[in-house]
Amino acid sequence: METKSFICINCPLGCPLTVTVENGEVKSVTGNTCKRGELYAVKEVTAPARTVTSTVRVLNGERPVVAVRTKTDIPKGKIFDCMKAINAAEITAPVHIGDIVIENVCGTGVNVVASADDELG
Amino acid sequence: MEKKRYDAVVIGAGVTGSAIARELSRYQAEICVLEKGEDVCTGTSKANSAIVHGGFDAKTGSLKAKMNVLGNRMMTQVAEELDVPFRRNGAFVLCFDENDMPALDELYERGVTNGVENLKILTGDEAREMEPALSDTVVAALFCPSSGIVCPFELTLGFAENAEKNGVEFKFECGVQNIRRENDLYILETEQGEIETRAVINAAGVHADEIHDMLLPHAFTITPRRGEYCLCDKNAGNLVDKTIFQLPTKLGKGILVTPTVHGNLLLGPTAENIEDREDTATTQSGLAFVLEKAGMSVKNVPSRQIITSFSGLRACADRGDFILEESAPNFFEAAGIESPGLTSAPAIGVYMAEMAAKALGLTKKESFNPVRHGVVHLNSLSVEERAEKIRENPLYGSIVCRCETISEGEIVDAIRRPLGAKTLDGVKRRTRAGMGRCQAGFCSPRVMDILARELNLPLTAIRKNEKGSEIVFGKTK
């Protein structure tokens, strides 16, 4: 059995949550003040995920780089692998919000998409 | 190719060296200015009180007194010719204690003897009537109407650009490492190789004794005396109209509260002798001292309106007076130029140039043009003039610095003009872009882009000022 502690992000209260886990299964959540805290704790322990936002190089654009994001969140452990893929990618102007930059980044099933526009420079 | 031989080399492109160069450019001669920094006005000249002193403070008969009073009188014409912002706003010296009145009277007498005109002693109430922000503890004040405020960057740039226009060469990042005398010539060993000249003029500011010692036995020592300042937003600039000094007492020289010629409010300086000639750091205690002492002069020091703090180094010589002399044949020195050095610069320029010209047997040239035009500031133009300027060049319609409303046209002019800006600070001193309340937060990326474009440099090569002050490290992608 193992215990993990972290802070709840749902509201400014910032409850200190303690979660006990056994064989990858949540046994208990303590320290939370509300139900949302418990749900967050379970997700953070079993499948923490984050949206990654960065930029990629644009060819022939008005700007040298354009903003991108993972379309949805991806496993937290893959953030830096995802950044490697983003750093290696490039896109040609014009670029529009939603354009796919990288398909299925790092096998997550999630696309990296443009999150800003850039016209021909 | 035969090596170029100069008639005179000026070491240092501060206000003193630049003024000397400009006055020398009236003569038929090959003149060069060597500056170890990346630009003119990077040492003492860039960080001081920016005051054109009346001349009552300096010891009667001293070179300081003479140059101060002369420089003050010359400033109107110099500012006119060189397009330098200057205003005779007048000054007060405040007395806070009846017991100190003899000292105030003494200052008045000294001023009169030094040749300062229209001095007057006011009662505390009379002073407060003219300057309502003065504190209630003021019992009397010496009023000096001829005192003024000037832009020290523009004054130095004005001298330097006008010198350049009249044929003077400038070499930057060209520090002098050694000086030898060979066959009636001086050989300057510099960062950019050896330079031959008939005469040398040492205007090296806090380093003047080091330059002296390269050639001659040690004769004087320059001690950097650091002065720390706080600069307030233009919203606080009208707190006082005049420059407000405090009467020196046994507790110290006091600090001043003054509007700047551009409408900010300046508080300072402290006075602290230090060893490191490059140590322009500010200190917690120094800045606290400035605010505390300013509170003696005026009610409600606008400390919440501070937009920046800085410090400068006065080049104080151990002789107590300016050193303006020929120390060896054709080796001239303008050293120990501490306060009132900025005020004295026009006079020192003439004094030293005449000294050197006489020794070298130079004759004046007819082609000398005394007029310099600075960067045209849209702010200073009428609506019609402004509209016209933008029609001529649409870059003047593109505002880069929001706080000071400085356009791309002004910045491009600052970069392209003779002795143009190469760095963010160079642009700032020439245009005021980045000098406002956001302190370049908004405009610095744009000014960097413009510098990179105009100088054909990668963004990674754009610096704040000297080598090693590059702003960005590399591309993210």
Add this chain to the structure above:
Amino acid sequence: MENKITKSLVIIGGGPAGLAAAVAAAENGLPAEDILILERDGRLGGILNQCIHNGFGLHTFKEELTGPEYAARFEERAKALHIPYKLGAMVLSISPEKVVTAVSREDGLFTVEAGAVILAMGCRERSRGALNIPGFRPAGVFSAGTAQRLVNMEGYMPGREVVILGSGDIGLIMARRMTLEGAKVHVVAELQPYSGGLKRNIVQCLDDFGIPLKLSHTVTEIHGKDRVTGVTISAVDDKLKPIPGTEEYYSCDTLLLSVGLIPENELTLGAGAPLSRVTNGPVVNESLETGVPGIFACGNVLHVHDLVDYVSEEAAQAGRAAAKYVQGGSKETAEPLSGGIKLEAKGGVRYTVPSIIHPENMPDTLTVRFRVGGIYKNSFISVYFGDQRVQHRKKTVMAPGEMEQVLLKKADLQNIDFDTVTVTVEAE
């Protein structure tokens, strides 16, 4: 001068506030062609263009957008309504008569005679100078927003070894951005005993990457003459003064400052509208109208917001009010700030926006926004009409970093015998 035009409504600023105000004005009966947005930047969207992180729009769109995506939603609406705008247009002055003088590359110097003006200029970051941090003035000291622009828009790294002063949201966001782009962020120091940023940003921008947050600490010296070589960080006492002997040296090449935002109200002052000493924004009434009749304000120029969703809401209110003003629908108050009911901020409530209500001009429900001055746990937000408590709502926690609000109903403010409404925090 020939370069003169007339518009019913001029909106100064094409960021989230300006766009939402324009859309609301157009949707409330003002012909789009009578509106003009003046934007100083080269594109619409304002500061959102450089805020490429997600977390915007949860309230408005019920999804997590990035800054540019959020801005694009409003930009599309403004463009669909054919609202005219000028880019690269810097407003130089606004007269009390609502003559707007501006300059741009395309149009040169021009003036717009406006029926009404909405101020939506946003805010600027507090600089190093405002903090009076001693030391040298080397390259490598950036406000967090400047660094954000360099990284996200220009594609350049402003530093490799970074210390951040201030735990405002931009500082936290930049801690993560710099880390993702390969920099090492050593520490975030915060003067206050609590963070000014959102909890989620502390977790997702700092904790995720093992970046320590030092509360009650500040930078007491900047080292390095040409480029930053390090900073000294000291603990501060409960009066926020550095405690001698607690100095710690951090070697770094960059110091980012995220130490507060200041509404940009130089134009407002020029127009003659009084400012609040607390918010640094103009004093406004229920219509978000400033002291100058027909000049309205919204967004960060009015008071600094935590969430852009609230900016959009507030701006829409200003847009509706300005449309009504232009169409003569609001009862002409010669002096927008005189008469009416005074809103008083008390007991931990630092300010309210608006601060004056003329009940006859208010919408059916008016949102009053405010911030508290400290951390309050298990406390109540109370509203008093005169001496009578009419609202009493429990809040588990309130913090200075988060904006709060109360709603006032028009129906409750008719035929009244009091002239003050008080908003306060109470322990019970």
